[in-house]
Amino acid sequence: MTKGIFITATDTGVGKTVVAAAMVAALRARGVRACGVKPIESGCVPNPVIGSLVPADGTFLQKASGGKESLELITPLRFEAPLAPLAAAREVGEEVRVEKAMKAIDELESRYDVLVVEGIGGLMVxxxxxxxxxxxxxxxxxxxxxxxxxxxxxxxxxLLTVRRAQEEGLEVEGVVLCYHRQPEDTLAESTNPRMLEQFLNVPLLGTVPYIEDTSQETLRRAAEGALDIGLLFGL
Ligand SMILES: Nc1ncnc2c1ncn2[C@@H]1O[C@H](COP(=O)(O)OP(=O)(O)OP(=O)(O)O)[C@@H](O)[C@H]1O
Ligand SMILES: [Mg+2]
Known part of the structure; x- marks a missing residue:
């Protein structure tokens, strides 16, 4: 079984967290021990009661993963400024301790069958x-x-993202389109999949529809409807 997948995107706000959570929900519904991870998150909200920064994506992935795993492992590195990690860390005179994120991933790898790791923004962040x-x-x-x-x-x-990833020697499983806002029935939406399929050298895996609620069942259905989860994770 694939040990994990890294979810990146063409931009911030395109749907990484929703797609990652949907995959985790689908995997868990199939009985796979899966956990969503957002190792570094910026734009976290300070909670004076608990005295720490609350990561929205980390919390969302924690819930999709069954709610039991600690946020210390799911999102070990948190920054308040809604910036690229390096810029957010500079705001508070800190360094981004990447090795801490790697240690958390190692620990989670020992506890789960599959990790779905969400990146930050896009690849060149x-x-x-x-x-x-x-x-x-x-x-x-x-x-x-x-x-x-x-x-x-x-x-x-x-195309820029996939080609850059490949130039960097990264393996790209494929592309997932995600309706991060309501469909608009434009000509672009109807012709984009075909154009992408023609010019991509990796599969267009599917399209995650716009979902009105983010219950586990809705997330699961979105992932199962859009993606071949069994094929993707070698189940
Ligand atoms: N399939 C969907 N249906 C409905 N809303 C969606 C869907 N995908 C994304 N959204 C909404 O769009 C916004 C951005 O999505 P999301 O947070 O998943 O993006 P992201 O790529 O993880 O962003 P970031 O770079 O901040 O981590 C959120 O408000 C989210 O709820
Ligand atoms: Mg996100």
Missing amino acids: PVAERYMVSDMARDIGYPLIVVASPFLGTINHT
């Missing part, structure tokens, strides 16, 4: 000095899934 999300993806060692928008502009962003 600075994480530390001379270290980007693409470097983190390489160090983690899982194949990539690129989440992309179904709307106008996605062809350029998607």
Whole structure:
């Protein structure tokens, strides 16, 4: 069984967390011990009561993973400023301790069958000095899934991301389109999949529909409807 997958995207806000959580929900429903991970998160909200920063993505993935795993392992590195990790850390005069994130992933790997790791923004986001999300993806060692928008502009962003990933020597499993906002019935939406299939050298794995609620069952159904979960994870 595949040990893990790294979820990146063409941009921030395209649907990485939703796609990652949906995959985890689908895997868990099939009886696979799966956990979502967001090793580094910026834009976290300070909670004065518990005296720590609360990561929205980490918390969402924690819930999709059954709610039992600690946020200390799911999101070990948190920053308040909604910036690239390197910039967010600089705001508070800190360094991004990538090795802490890697240790948490090692620990989670020993506890689960599959980890679904969400990246930060896209691949060319600075994480530390001379270290980007693409470097983190390489160090983690899982194949990539690129989440992309179904709307106008996605062809350029998607091809740039996939080709750059491949130039970096990263293995790209495929592309998932995600309706991060309501469908608009544009010509772009109806023609983008075919154009992408023609120009991508990896599969267009499917399209995650716009979902009105984020219950486990809705997430599970979204993943099962859009993706061949069995094939993707060698089940
Ligand atoms: N399939 C979907 N159906 C409904 N809403 C969605 C869907 N996908 C994404 N969204 C919404 O779009 C927004 C961005 O999605 P999401 O947080 O998953 O993106 P992201 O790539 O993880 O962003 P970030 O770079 O901040 O981590 C969220 O408000 C989310 O609820
Ligand atoms: Mg996210």
